Amino acid sequence: xxxxxxxxxxxxxxxxxxxxxxxxxxxxxxxxxxxxxxxxxxxxxxxxxxxxxxxxxxxxxxxxxxxxxxxxxxxxxxxxxxxxxxxxxxxxxxxxxxxxxxxxxxxxxxxxxxxxxxxxxxxxxxxxxxxxxxxxxxxxxxxxxxxxxxxxxxxxxxxxxxxxxxxxxxxxxxxxxxxxxxxxxxxxxxxxxxxxxxxxxxxxxxxxxxxxxxxxxxxxxxxxxxxxxxxxxxxxxxxxxxxxxxxxxxxxxxxxxxxxxxxxxxxxxxxxxxxxxxxxxxxxxxxxxxxxxxxxxxxxxxxxxxxxxxxxxxxxxxxxxxxxxxxxxxxxxxxxxxxxxxxxxxxx
Ligand code: 5AD
Ligand code: FES
Numbered sequence: 001x002x003x004x005x006x007x008x009x010x011x012x013x014x015x016x017x018x019x020x021x022x023x024x025x026x027x028x029x030x031x032x033x034x035x036x037x038x039x040x041x042x043x044x045x046x047x048x049x050x051x052x053x054x055x056x057x058x059x060x061x062x063x064x065x066x067x068x069x070x071x072x073x074x075x076x077x078x079x080x081x082x083x084x085x086x087x088x089x090x091x092x093x094x095x096x097x098x099x100x101x102x103x104x105x106x107x108x109x110x111x112x113x114x115x116x117x118x119x120x121x122x123x124x125x126x127x128x129x130x131x132x133x134x135x136x137x138x139x140x141x142x143x144x145x146x147x148x149x150x151x152x153x154x155x156x157x158x159x160x161x162x163x164x165x166x167x168x169x170x171x172x173x174x175x176x177x178x179x180x181x182x183x184x185x186x187x188x189x190x191x192x193x194x195x196x197x198x199x200x201x202x203x204x205x206x207x208x209x210x211x212x213x214x215x216x217x218x219x220x221x222x223x224x225x226x227x228x229x230x231x232x233x234x235x236x237x238x239x240x241x242x243x244x245x246x247x248x249x250x251x252x253x254x255x256x257x258x259x260x261x262x263x264x265x266x267x268x269x270x271x272x273x274x275x276x277x278x279x280x281x282x283x284x285x286x287x288x289x290x291x292x293x294x295x296x297x298x299x300x301x302x303x304x305x306x307x308x309x310x311x312x313x314x315x316x317x318x319x320x321x322x323x324x325x326x327x328x329x330x331x332x333x334x335x336x337x338x339x340x341x342x343x344x345x346x347x348x
Contacts, residue, residue: 006202006257010250018253025256025289032263033291037330038342039323040089040121040268041082041297044306045070049095051125054158055148055193057224057307058095064226068302069099072108078297078319079112085323088341089119091144091294096125105131106138113139119341121186126162126169129177136181141341143178146188146217147171150207151200158193158229175211184344186215186266191254192246193221194229201244201254209261214344215292216265218254219272221246222309248276252288259289266344268292274313281313282326283333292342293330295322 012018046069049058057065070078075092082090090112094100105124112120122135123144132143149155150172161168171187178185189204190196208216223230223246244250251273258267269285271294277284282293296303297319304315314322330337 001257001260003199003202003206006205007198009257010198010201010244010253012253021253021256022288025259026287028259028263029289029291032259033266035335036291036338036342037286037335038089038266038292038338039085039087039326040091040292040294040342041078041085041087041319042091042093042294043070043075043078044093044296044298044302045075046094046097046100047302047306048097048099049125050098051096051162052160054160054228055190055221055224057226057309059227062226065307066305068305069097070299070302072104072111074299075108076111076115078299079116079118081297081319082118083116085295085319086337087118087295087323088338089121089142090297091121091123093123093144094125096127100124102128102131102134106134109135109138109140119343126171126174132178132183133181136183140183141343142184142186142215144186144188144215144217145171145175145178146190147175147204147207148189149193149196149200150189150204151196154193154195154200157195172207172211175213184214185211186217187211187213188215188217188219189254190221190246191218191251192244194243195238196244197238197242198244199242205254205257205261208258208265213262213265216258216262216267217270218251218258218267219270220248220251220276222272222275222311224307224309248273248281251276252284255285255289264344266292266342268294270294271296271313272309275309275311278313282329286330286335287333293326295319295326
């Protein structure tokens with residue numbers, strides 16, 4: 001799909017035309033990755049963060065947040081639960097936390113891989129090439145790093161560089177390096193960042209195709225009151241017409257178009273989407289291009305403190321309840337739970 005076609009879908013409002021888009025995306029999903037929905041157990045291992053991203057509630061400047069870091073033994077317990085629940089993958093995610101040192105994470109990955117039949121996905125922010133290589137050698141299978149927006153000025157505005165560094169890390173370059181190290185690579189964006197235009201979003205979707213990603217996460221931007229973006233009006237810089245709205249509908253369009261651009265990628269129906277529509281956001285995501293769900297394995301006492309954005313879906317459920325709930329949702333739309341690691345089809 002070219003830029004103009006993507007843009008016209010993003011601007012489409014007629015119900016019949018949209019029904020056609022959902023159908024095309026669902027067909028592409030079935031042809032590309034089949035009917036299985038893979039479950040990835042999410043472990044939010046630390047909410048410490050040294051960065052100051054303008055969108056994220058974990059930013060260092062948020063003094064109201066109680067910080068935690070799980071021990072290796074606590075994380076291993078969550079990974080063991082993943083196996084009991086029949087998940088093929090754990091996603092180890094955190095803020096950019098120097099307390100999660102290179103050797104500590106390498107040791108954690110080695111222990112999970114030695115003991116359990118799981119694929120391990122890391123999502124630990126912008127780390128050094130040396131650390132990323134060490135973790136890959138320790139057995140980590142995948143790395144997730146969203147580029148958030150392909151517009152470099154917008155990205156620089158919402159994502160200040162690390163203290164002492166003049167320029168932000170080139171995330172798109174880093175994704176190429178991750179691929180060369182041997183990781184399966186995932187990225188993604190937020191929908192409706194204040195200042196994001198429809199043309200920006202169209203370019204994000206085109207970039208998914210060019211980067212040949214294994215995994216693509218897209219979710220709505222949800223303003224967090226303790227962040228600078230909460231007070232930026234979306235119309236500060238743009239006309240209402242140009243600004244991408246951070247809505248459920250726009251997120252479905254992005255999921256569907258991501259599927260059409262990348263037929264074989266793994267695409268989750270995200271928690272941020274479920275936060276906008278708890279009743280059926282996950283299901284509709286799965287029916288409009290997505291093929292992955294990410295049930296939460298984080299112990300509930302920590303989960304409430306992993307507040308990237310407010311009122312996150314499923315914050316109270318135990319890991320056990322979350323897996324039952326996810327299975328029922330998959331069942332209810334006539335799909336089935338995937339077995340095994342659920343690696344990207346393009347790498348098999
Ligand atoms: N709303 C929605 N998603 C957010 N993320 C960070 N902050 C927010 C927010 N306020 C997403 C980013 C990040 C991922 C872990 O969470 O895309 O990469
Ligand atoms: Fe998370 Fe139901 S979707 S508990």
